[in-house]
Amino acid sequence: MNVGSVMNLGYEKILLMQNPLNMESSNVIATFVYEQGLLEAQYSYAAAVGLFNSAINAVLLIVVNKIAAKLGDSSLF
Structure with a gap:
């Protein structure tokens, strides 16, 4: 779970x-x-960068979950 952050x-x-x-x-x-x-009051640009950061965290979480499912018996989903 900590890999997502x-x-x-x-x-x-x-x-x-x-x-x-x-x-x-x-x-x-x-x-x-x-x-x-x-x-700098560039709200949309900052939101896009923050969303990209969250998307990368989600991809990392999914990849590590797939690896954990293959190596062991427990995974998140």
Whole structure:
């Protein structure tokens, strides 16, 4: 179940530790969505990026579930 949230990091800590010197290397998808959606007011673009992130998480969850079903007796569905 935790594989579905592998791309969701604790963006609050990353956002609080960002400064102009480390902005290029510390930008992750969650902080990018925050910046584009709330600071730049590009709501549709931020929603599309967030939806893409959720779709990747769902695909990862389904793939790991298929692998778990083949290797063992238990799976989610």
